Every structure is written in structure tokens, then in C-alpha cells.
Amino acid sequence: MLTKNKKSIIKSWWARLAAADPGRTRLHQAARITISVFSSVMLMLWVTALLEMSFTPAILAGVVSLLSLLLVNDDTDKKKKITALLLVISSMIWLTVRTYLSSIPFMTDGLFLLVIFFAYYLQHYGFRYFGIFMIAFLSIYFSTLLNLQPPDLPGFIIGILVGGGFSYLYHFILFKNKPKRQLSRSMNSFHIQTNLTLDLVLDAIADPTPNRYRALLLKRDVKKLNEYAQVISSQLTTTDPGEVWPGIDAEQLRMYVFDAEMLIETLYPAVKRMKELHELEHNEVRKLLYQLVESVRDAEVLRSHDIVGNLKQTENVIEELKNQIIELRVSDHQNKDWLWLIRRIESIANHLVDSSIELGERRIANIEEKERLEDAEEIKKENVNIEEKAKQPRAATIKALQAIVAGAVAIFLGYFLSPAHQYWVLLSAFVVLLGTDTVGMTLQKAFQRSLGTIFGAIAGFGLAHLLAGQVILELIALFCCIFMAFYLLSISYAMMMFWMTMLIAIMYDFILGGITEQILMARVFDTLAGAFIGFLAAAIIYPKSTRDKVANTAEDFLTKLSTYVTDYLESFIDGKKHYDFTNQAFGIDEQMRKIAEDARPLRNRPAILARSGIERWLTVLTAINYFAKHLLASTNRNSRSTIVKGSEKTLQLVKEVIKHNISTLLKLLKGETGLIMYNLNKEREYIEGLSENIPQEDQEVKKFVNDLYYIWRINQSLLILGKELGVSKKREAASYDFYKNTPER
Numbered sequence: 001m002l003t004k005n006k007k008s009i010i011k012s013w014w015a016r017l018a019a020a021d022p023g024r025t026r027l028h029q030a031a032r033i034t035i036s037v038f039s040s041v042m043l044m045l046w047v048t049a050l051l052e053m054s055f056t057p058a059i060l061a062g063v064v065s066l067l068s069l070l071l072v073n074d075d076t077d078k079k080k081k082i083t084a085l086l087l088v089i090s091s092m093i094w095l096t097v098r099t100y101l102s103s104i105p106f107m108t109d110g111l112f113l114l115v116i117f118f119a120y121y122l123q124h125y126g127f128r129y130f131g132i133f134m135i136a137f138l139s140i141y142f143s144t145l146l147n148l149q150p151p152d153l154p155g156f157i158i159g160i161l162v163g164g165g166f167s168y169l170y171h172f173i174l175f176k177n178k179p180k181r182q183l184s185r186s187m188n189s190f191h192i193q194t195n196l197t198l199d200l201v202l203d204a205i206a207d208p209t210p211n212r213y214r215a216l217l218l219k220r221d222v223k224k225l226n227e228y229a230q231v232i233s234s235q236l237t238t239t240d241p242g243e244v245w246p247g248i249d250a251e252q253l254r255m256y257v258f259d260a261e262m263l264i265e266t267l268y269p270a271v272k273r274m275k276e277l278h279e280l281e282h283n284e285v286r287k288l289l290y291q292l293v294e295s296v297r298d299a300e301v302l303r304s305h306d307i308v309g310n311l312k313q314t315e316n317v318i319e320e321l322k323n324q325i326i327e328l329r330v331s332d333h334q335n336k337d338w339l340w341l342i343r344r345i346e347s348i349a350n351h352l353v354d355s356s357i358e359l360g361e362r363r364i365a366n367i368e369e370k371e372r373l374e375d376a377e378e379i380k381k382e383n384v385n386i387e388e389k390a391k392q393p394r395a396a397t398i399k400a401l402q403a404i405v406a407g408a409v410a411i412f413l414g415y416f417l418s419p420a421h422q423y424w425v426l427l428s429a430f431v432v433l434l435g436t437d438t439v440g441m442t443l444q445k446a447f448q449r450s451l452g453t454i455f456g457a458i459a460g461f462g463l464a465h466l467l468a469g470q471v472i473l474e475l476i477a478l479f480c481c482i483f484m485a486f487y488l489l490s491i492s493y494a495m496m497m498f499w500m501t502m503l504i505a506i507m508y509d510f511i512l513g514g515i516t517e518q519i520l521m522a523r524v525f526d527t528l529a530g531a532f533i534g535f536l537a538a539a540i541i542y543p544k545s546t547r548d549k550v551a552n553t554a555e556d557f558l559t560k561l562s563t564y565v566t567d568y569l570e571s572f573i574d575g576k577k578h579y580d581f582t583n584q585a586f587g588i589d590e591q592m593r594k595i596a597e598d599a600r601p602l603r604n605r606p607a608i609l610a611r612s613g614i615e616r617w618l619t620v621l622t623a624i625n626y627f628a629k630h631l632l633a634s635t636n637r638n639s640r641s642t643i644v645k646g647s648e649k650t651l652q653l654v655k656e657v658i659k660h661n662i663s664t665l666l667k668l669l670k671g672e673t674g675l676i677m678y679n680l681n682k683e684r685e686y687i688e689g690l691s692e693n694i695p696q697e698d699q700e701v702k703k704f705v706n707d708l709y710y711i712w713r714i715n716q717s718l719l720i721l722g723k724e725l726g727v728s729k730k731r732e733a734a735s736y737d738f739y740k741n742t743p744e745r
Helices: 004-019 022-050 056-070 077-101 107-125 127-146 150-174 179-206 212-235 250-276 283-298 312-331 333-365 374-417 424-432 439-466 471-487 493-511 517-540 546-573 581-598 606-612 614-632 648-669 681-689 700-707 709-725
Strands: 676-679 729-732
Touching (some): 022 056, 056 077, 056 150, 077 127, 077 150, 107 374, 250 581, 250 614, 283 312, 312 333, 374 424, 374 517, 424 439, 439 517, 471 493, 493 517, 546 614, 546 648, 648 676, 648 709, 681 700, 700 709
16 A cells, blocks of 8 residues: 555656646657658558568658658648648659769769758748758658669659658648647646645745755746746637637736746745745744645636636635734834735735636636737737848858858768768768757757767667567567657757667668667767767857857847836826736746757856856846746736826836836947946835835825836846946936936935
8 A cells, every 4th residue: 555645746746747748749749750650651561562662662751751740830731731742742852863863973962962051041931941951851861871773763752652641641630730729738737837836835834944855846846837838828829718718818818827927936935035034933924825825726727617716715815814914014013024025925816816716707708809919919020020030041041051061071071981871970960050059059969969879879779689580579669769759859859869869770770681880880970970060060150159149139038128117117107008018028038038048058067157157147137037027916917007196207217217228238238338327226215215104004105116116126137237248337317318307306
């Protein structure tokens, strides 16, 4: 019999496994690819046996089926179908061209370099064109590997058609993507991850003793929850939640997800800080906090029609907590610092209850609404796409030059390293340059590819020898490798390469009739050589540093931040205008995630990271992102348009100063010098001074002051970042050129 503790651990890990793949997108993609490849190979094995041909066309059928599913990435089904057709046509054309021209000296080398150049150069017109030439590259490679002759072509053409046909069948008919189901599953994963994190918070509240391991788990779970929230937010741009939960629109669901995430992001540091201050030893507060977190965990917001009833307990606990805060504040002014933490928790919990109840009321009423900002968002997206496309041609040209030089060197070196398989080096160099924008990213990918190949070769060599001659077991192992490679693709490139190398080892055992140590060692060395050549090409030919890439992404982050903060302050002045703050907050958060991702190549090398200054950038930008999200978690969300009389000009000044400071940071990132930034100390003193000497029951001014708290924190962080970037001077905002004379002062 399992003990209660062991059952709890097993249940927890089972829940983590269930939540690990939001929307089950990885499982769906890996399963679809595996089944499509299996169907293509099995049918072609039957066809080749029937026609008394070699079985090798079955391998090509599987490759085409795999690539037709992997490389189709358009935004509509119509475009996807066109791309799928073009991939099949491209494979047939280039396989035929190489086969007929193979007798011409160095023609194969020229064809490889041609398709490599166009694959990278034309990708700024769309990923479709990269896919067309990617499959062309592998078709030429396949023809070269098997040394195909014109009489062999009919069987391989059939294989290409079979592979393309099965990919179409599973992509557009049998395993068609169902956005509504994916959204429902993503929300389920989000709820599971939320409850797992809340369980850890409950443990932390119940146990006043600090626990380092629990703190690490909480930090990891909060990060995961943020990733799940981003997945849901992106799905809401193309999927109407009203089709899953009648009456709910995208803006409301996005707000609910944001509130749930923000509550946990607030709980984690607040509980940690209260432990450090020994304030969780206050039994009444600890008890109410525990009840609050427990009631939120147990509420079934989208899984029950009685949402209002389920949240009644949460509302009661929040009210008790609010009364407790008032009592403690009146009885002891020394409680001020940690009571502020409790007040933030109470405030954001209220928002979660409000947004949850609104979802419930919408479901019951079954009200259908259209997106109010749909047209505006489309205009924004079009502008962004235009700007991105304007930048891409130069980037695509540089990448094409890097690829063709690396390709030429790889071909030349391949003739010396592996005369029998001279294009292995080329294949490695080609893939290493794929999807890498900086020298650091290329180096990281080269390292991961090399690592995955080395260990995959060892495992693959052993498995191939173990299963030699057992065709059925080899086929099962082959399809298991395919599934694992593409299930782990988005998680770890090294793990994907491990399984792909095992797959290649088994395939070579099929194609070449056995795999030797010499072949496998040649494969490893050629991979290392190709990865190194790809890295050198990125490092020498128009190199782009990780620092420059992070700076570019930081520019986008600051631009979105400027719009967000400006709109937030503007909402006090113009209360009638509608602002989509939730979408903006998710956009800023997504941009921060990109910054962290772009900086990853340096984050594994702390010394270089510190010297580059990026570590300090990341710290400050992370803080800014945190403060920006907390603006939306304001205590005064439902009445933001309320502005205290007499503070209009000060608020306008604050808005202009922050716009100026962000604009200055953007100029500093571009290398300008001699710039000035402004602090808001006097403005903050004035605004916060409004709440002094007012009656306790007059909450309007206090709410106004609270709503602006994170504005000051954002500006302080901007000034710190400005100092890191080399701003020349910092001045008081009161001397700002546009507002030298403010009557309030």
C-alpha cells in the first residue's frame, strides 16, 4: 500500500506531466509526423515489394512526409495547402535535375550551393520559400547518397507523391488542427499549473521556516505559468473563446488569465518577504492567507456553471483579510511595510474574483460581442509586418552569404574528410546556420548539435548493432526516434539531435546494409566540422553580436512600454476612451521573454555576460516588466479615469517625462551620447502628498496615489538603465523644458 505522502507525490508529478504540454501541441505534432511517416514508409514498402524494386524509395517517402508537415507554416489553410503542393513539386524537380546532371563534374556541388543561397535569401518573402529549397537540398542529398540514375526515378517519384499525399491526409483531413480544442486544453494546463503552484504557496504559508528547495520550485513554477499564459494569449488572437465557452470574448478571458498569473506572481515574493520579516508568525494573518489561497485553488472557474457560488468563499476571505489589514494598520503603524504586501495580495485577488465572476455571468447570459479593437489591432499588425519586412532583406542577404561561403568550404573539406560521404559536413553547416541571428546563437546551436550527435551516435551505434537483422524491431525503434525527436524539438535542440542521430544510425543500417564504427565516427567528425564551419561563417561574415541583438529586442520592448505607460496615464485624463491594457501587458511580457531568449547564449557564460553589461540590462528590464504588469493589477482598475482635481498638469508632466526618458534610452541604444534624463522625485512627492491629512473614509485620493505607485518605480528603473547605457546627466522633472512652470507648485 502506498502511503498518503507517496500518493500525493505521485499525483503531483502526474499533474505536472498532464500540464507540461499546453494544448498538447507538441504531442499532436509529433504524433502526426510519426503516423504520417509510418504510413508513407509502410505503403511504399508494399509498393516496392509488389514492383520488385529496391526499398529505398520508402525512405524518401518518409522524409518527404516528415518535411511536408514540418515546413508548412502559413497563416491560413489555403496557403498551407499551396505550400504543401509546392514542396512535393520542388522535391520531384530537384531530385530529377540532380539525377540527370550527376555525370557533369562538380554539378552536384553547384546545385547544393544554389539551393542553399536561395533558401536563405528568399526567406524574407516568407518561410514557404525556405521550405521549398530546404526540401530541394535534401532531395539532392538523397539522390547523391544513393547515386540515383534516370531509370531509378519512377519509383522515387512515386515515393515523393505517397509521402506528400499522406502528409496532406493527416494535416488537413484526419489530424487537422482544432484551435478550439487546443485552447480548451491550454486553459486546462494553465489551471493545473496554477493549482500546483498554489499548493507550493500553501506549503510555504503553513511552514514559517524558509525552504530553499521550495523557493526554487516556486520560482520555476511561476516562470512556467507565465509561459502558459503567453501560449493562451497567442491562441486568443486566432481563436474565439466564445465557441468553447459561450458568451466569453477574448478580452475577458485574457484578463482572467492575466489576473490569475499576477496573483501568483504577487503571492510568491510577498510570502517570501513576509517570512524574512517573520510576519507569518502572526497567526490570524497566516490563517487568512492560507484560506484565501486555498479557496482560489479550489474554485473551478471554467469547469463549473456555478462560478459565483464557487467564489463566494474567496470573497468572504478577502473581506476578512481586508478588515484584518485595517485593524493592524490602526493598532500599530510599524506594520506599514508588510501590510502593504498583504494589501497587494488582497487587491489582486479581488481582481481575479471580479474577472472570474464576469466570465460566469457572460457564460450564463450567453452574450456575444465583437472585438472592439479588432480593426486597430489589424492596422498595428500590418505596420509591424511592414517594418519587419523592411529589415529582413538585408538580414536574409547576410545569412545567404554566410551559408554559401560555409557551404563552399564544407564541400571542399568534405572531399578530404569523408570522400564516400562528402556532403555530411555541408549538411551540418547548413543546419547550424538555420534560425540563428547572432554569433552567440550560432555557437550555442553548433555546440548543442555536436553534443546531441556525439551521444546520439554512441546510442544509435549500440542500438543498430543490437537490433541488426530484426527488421520489425528496427522499424519500431525508428518511429520511436522520430516521435521523440519532434516531441522534444521545441524544448531542447540537443535532445532532438540525440534522437535524430539515433534515427540516422538505424536508417544507414537499412540503406547501407549495416553500420560500422568507421561510418559512425566519420558522421561525428563531419558534424563537428560542419558545425565549426557554420560558426566561423557567422563570426566572420557580417557578424552580429548577441549584445546588438538584445539591444534591438530591447528597443521593441521600450517602444511598447512607452505606448502602454502613455495610454495608462492618458486613461486618467480621458476616461471615455477604451484601452486594451491586457493585450499590451502581454505584448510587453512576450517582448521580455524574447530578450531573455536572445541573451541565452551569454547566460551560460557568466564572465562574458558580466563584461558585456547584459546581465545588468536584464535585471533592470525584468524589473520594468514586473512593474508594468502591476500597473494593470491596480487597486483602482474599474475607475482609472478618476483623477484628483488639481493634479492634471502634474500628470501630464509625468507622461511627457516618461516618454522623453524612454525616447532617450532608444537613442542611447543606437549609440548617441550627451543625452539627459529626468527623475520624478518632486512630482511623486506632490502626488503622494495629496493623500496626507485626508479622512479615512475618503478613498478616492488614496486610490489615485496607489494607482501611480508603479509609475515611479518604472521611471526609477529607466534612470538606472540610462546610467548603464551612459546617460550624461539626470535632472529634476520640474525643470523639464515643456513644463518649467507648473501652477500646482
